[in-house]
Amino acid sequence: MPPRPDLSVSLAGLELSVPLMTASGTCGSGLELAPYLEPGSIGALVPKSVTLNPRAGNPNPRLWETPCGLLNSIGLQNEGLAEFLASLPALAGLGVPILASVAGFSVSEFERLAAELAARDEVAALELNISCPNVEKGGMAFGTDPASAARVVEAARRASPHKPLLVKLSPNVADMVPVARAAQDAGADALTVMNTLLGMAVDPVSRRPRLANLYGGLSGPAVKPVALRFVHQVSRAVSLPVVGCGGVRTGLDVVEFMLCGASAVQVGTALLADPAAPARIVRELEEYCARHGVAAVRDLVGALETE
Ligand SMILES: Cc1cc2nc3c(=O)[nH]c(=O)nc-3n(C[C@H](O)[C@H](O)[C@H](O)COP(=O)(O)O)c2cc1C
Numbered sequence: 001m002p003p004r005p006d007l008s009v010s011l012a013g014l015e016l017s018v019p020l021m022t023a024s025g026t027c028g029s030g031l032e033l034a035p036y037l038e039p040g041s042i043g044a045l046v047p048k049s050v051t052l053n054p055r056a057g058n059p060n061p062r063l064w065e066t067p068c069g070l071l072n073s074i075g076l077q078n079e080g081l082a083e084f085l086a087s088l089p090a091l092a093g094l095g096v097p098i099l100a101s102v103a104g105f106s107v108s109e110f111e112r113l114a115a116e117l118a119a120r121d122e123v124a125a126l127e128l129n130i131s132c133p134n135v136e137k138g139g140m141a142f143g144t145d146p147a148s149a150a151r152v153v154e155a156a157r158r159a160s161p162h163k164p165l166l167v168k169l170s171p172n173v174a175d176m177v178p179v180a181r182a183a184q185d186a187g188a189d190a191l192t193v194m195n196t197l198l199g200m201a202v203d204p205v206s207r208r209p210r211l212a213n214l215y216g217g218l219s220g221p222a223v224k225p226v227a228l229r230f231v232h233q234v235s236r237a238v239s240l241p242v243v244g245c246g247g248v249r250t251g252l253d254v255v256e257f258m259l260c261g262a263s264a265v266q267v268g269t270a271l272l273a274d275p276a277a278p279a280r281i282v283r284e285l286e287e288y289c290a291r292h293g294v295a296a297v298r299d300l301v302g303a304l305e306t307e
Pocket of ligand 1: 023024025026048049070072074076101129194195196221223245246247248266267268269270
């Protein structure tokens with residue numbers, strides 16, 4: 001029997017047993033996933049984005065299934081910072097690093113959230129969700145403008161000088177590289193690529209939009225080619241590690257993201273259909289490594305052949 005492939009990766013000071021994390025917003029508070037989590041099936045857990053105050057989110061309907069994808073306009077529904085802080089001991093009991101996803105509507109909100117979350121031992125790292133609207137700038141998402149993104153990252157870096165800081169980039173831009181570079185220059189330790197792609201769906205009979213909010217974020221296998229392209233572009237343009245996210249469903253998807261330059265990946269929409277998917281994905285990744293003579297999965301990072 002050949003030795004088992006080494007699936008561990010380290011990025012931004014985080015040691016992950018496998019290169020797979022949950023994507024924010026797709027496993028509830030995180031605790032709902034506990035009954036489905038086989039030991040060793042995820043390297044880190046990213047719970048739903050936390051805002052300063054509790055939010056009910058957008059009106060229903062706010063989910064619509066598309067061919068190979070899902071549109072959502074949940075609108076950052078969550079219990080708010082105080083409840084999240086209270087849930088941390090239980091989350092830490094899951095036995096995997098917790099990456100707190102931070103969502104603010106102003107730079108000062110990001111700063112306060114980052115300070116309070118980073119102060120907790122249960123939080124291994126922060127992930128800034130900069131796809132949120134900046135209320136001080138007419139609702140334009142922080143992540144679509146390099147200068148706004150830089151201000152958020154600088155503020156979070158000030159508030160949390162020591163915890164690894166991941167910045168999750170928005171695909172709703174013509175070019176992600178300037179925002180990625182701005183995040184790097186402002187002190188990010190890693191970049192998550194990517195959040196959902198804005199889209200809409202229409203009911204031709206009622207002539208009404210399918211989502212009460214009109215627009216929603218598209219995720220799932222339909223967006224994977226876009227995510228792979230952004231991971232490839234961003235990982236070549238910055239020196240930071242990149243975490244791939246968008247449509248991961250199988251072990252081979254993980255391989256594809258790593259070849260394009262991702263050091264690890266997140267799985268989101270696939271969890272909604274099958275919360276036990278991570279164990280299967282890790283088994284498939286291990287099988288790929290064994291079959292293709294990959295001794296350490298980290299050797300796949302950026303190993304795409306283009307000649
Ligand atoms: C229902 C739902 C809720 C989401 N909520 C959040 C969120 O709160 N914060 C965030 O950063 N991303 C959120 N996302 C985006 C995912 O974390 C992920 O970036 C995106 O869905 C692409 O990955 P996937 O195709 O594997 O789902 C959400 C996605 C879905 C489907």
